[in-house]
Amino acid sequence: MNIVVLGSGGREHAICWALARSPRCSTLYAAPGNGGTAQVAENVSGLDITDGNALVGFCRDHDIDMVVIGPEAPLVAGVADVLRQAGVLVFGPSAQGAQLEGSKTYSKRFMLDNNIPTAAYGTFTDAASAEQYVRDMGAPIVVKADGLAAGKGVIVAGDVETAVDAVRSCFTGAFGEAGSRVVVEECLTGPECSLLAFVSGGKAFCMATAQDHKRAYDGDLGPNTGGMGVYSPVPIVTDEELAAMTKVMEDAAAATAREPFEQDYRGVLYGGFMLTPQGPKVLEFNARFGDPETQVILPRLQGDLVSIMEAVAKGAPQEIELSWREEWAVCVVLASQGYPGAYEKGKVILGIDEAEQLPGVTVFHAGTTFNTDGELITNGGRVLNVVALGSSFEEARERAYEACDCINFEGKQLRTDIGAKAAAGRASWD
Incomplete structure (x- = not known):
């Protein structure tokens, strides 16, 4: 099959990596892809992955047998619907199905109507009502922008004033159109x-x-x-x-x-x-x-x-x-200095080949590209996903961090405790 994967992150590199290992994968494209997908697929630049008609044209021009949609934005935009109507095989839900992510209000209604256990909540289209709900419920409490906010539209507030500030931020444009409706939820506890x-x-x-x-x-x-x-x-x-x-x-x-x-x-x-x-x-x-x-x-x-x-x-x-597989898998993210705030791009990355020589280690690229000299450089906040398999949790953790030590770029930032809490047992969350 000729396949195109839409997206440019670590998720899409992992998907391309897994698809490329199949004997059934003939030609593989990544649109737009990154420095890692370029090793297993042909990157496609300049294609708007939220434009269903443009994607239909690409599929016809390249004899595409299946489209795999990675990120949420094309799904919410209805790309899968347009492609299916054109007779293209698509891995990804319809625009209506994508509303389970695209609208938190829709998703909560779906859960309640189908007896799926979830937090108590209220939905609001004006700040005053949302603020009153927050004051009535008390803290801790969770404030969510209703729409897509790139994973950053959720605020867990430990006190009422923080929650009220979060409500006001949503309604004053901090998350764009995603914050024009706000969901306020009970704060659940546990792992x-x-x-x-x-x-x-x-x-x-x-x-x-x-x-x-x-x-x-x-x-x-x-x-x-x-x-x-x-x-x-x-x-x-x-x-x-x-x-x-x-x-x-x-x-x-x-x-x-x-x-x-x-x-x-x-x-x-x-x-x-x-x-x-x-x-x-x-x-x-x-x-x-x-x-x-x-x-x-x-x-x-x-x-x-x-x-x-x-x-x-x-x-x-x-x-x-x-x-x-029986093995455990641990992934450590290497990020740019300053992430998730402001960060610089263009830092040369060294040591990936050395890291991948370690047993069970694979490095998936997230924010990478190449400079004019052909050097691999940083191109995002989350730069690399260093993944290690091991016969035990601890072995996988040790291998992942050993691999991280092999890789260097200016401003490399990482957490040193991935998996440590779980390794200590459930009591760590009490």
Whole structure:
């Protein structure tokens, strides 16, 4: 098959890497891709990946057999719908299905209508009502911009005034149009856990569990980021919790095939859970692979990703089979100095080849490109995802950090405690 993957991050490099390993992958394109995808695919610049008609033209000109949509923006823009109407096979949900991520209000209504456990909430289109709700509920409390905000539209407020400031920020344009409607939620407590599933024909095929580290600095301090590290599987999850999360994903998948939410959902559904004392509750749904969760999930996936994605895209759940490697996977993100705030680009990156000579190590590129001299340079906040497999959690962690030591660029920033809390056991969250 000739395949094009849309996106430019570490998630897309991991997807391209996994697809390229399949004997069924003929020609692989990444639009726009990055310095890492260029090693396994042909990067395509200048193509607007939110323009469905432009993508239809590209597919016809290049005999594309399947489009894999990585990020959320093209999904919410309805790219999958345009491509499907043109007869192109697409891995990714419709615009309506993508509203599970594109609108937190839609998503919360979906959860409540389908008896999916989640936090109590209110939805508001004006600041005064939202502020009054915050004062009535008290803190801690969570304020969310309703729309897409690149993972930065969620504020966990420890006191009422911080929450009120967050509400005002949303309504005064801090998150653009995404903040024109605001969701205010009860603050749940406990460890977080992600469970992703391939969804097709109303059926969910759950992947391995993963746990991201959102805060910028060691000890879960500092501002939220797109993710500074992740591991899979999650050792603190009990069998009962896994069963409960799996049922939630199966119930959600079934609901996408029923009215009034009928979506013909064909892609990945990401369940972000909080493991509360009352059991797992959904913090959010996303309509695509997580980043950086994908970078530890796909290296553990056994089988042919091309065949899996084709079955999902065709709406043929009976053809989907999943199995997982026994190894643990740990990913550490190397970021630019200053991330998630202002940072500089253009720093030369050295040592990736040395890192990948270590057993079980793969480096996925996120924010990289090449300069005019052909040198690999930084081109984003999150620069590299250093992934290591190991026969134990500790072995995978040690290998990941050994690989990080091999790689250098000016201003390299990383957390040194990815996975440490989980390694210490569930009591670490008490």
